[in-house]
């Protein structure tokens with residue numbers, strides 16, 4: 123089974139971007155973490171990073187009937203990307219929202235997630251460990267924790 127990992131705007135700059143907030147690991151490092159944890163549960167990770175909301179919407183459409191679950195760190199689109207909300211609402215599998223930082227403890231505009239209503243749950247505030255925790259959550263949601 124395939125887990126679609128989606129990375130939104132500016133996450134391609136991880137490692138260089140505000141390391142005091144987001145750490146020094148690169149997105150490739152995080153994808154490797156997620157891929158290794160997924161493999162422990164017999165899952166494969168397919169990753170897409172885009173700075174364009176429409177690319178992410180189309181990836182969610184293409185996941186319908188094909189991917190077992192979606193893990194999404196939508197970057198700032200988390201807070202206003204209603205087309206991502208709607209695309210995820212049309213997706214049948216479990217969705218885990220992921221953040222490196224803890225948006226609820228930051229600026230007020232980050233406190234609202236338009237993705238939360240269409241996610242099973244959120245992993246936030248644990249830095250790069252979140253990629254492992256999110257894949258673990260997916261495995262539980264898919265009933266694969268014994269694999």
Ligand code: DQA
Pocket residue numbers: 131132133195196197198199200220221222223224225232
């Ligand atoms: C983020 C949190 C968002 O508020 C921010 O816009 C990001 C990254 C995180 O992983 O902590 O780009 O999603």
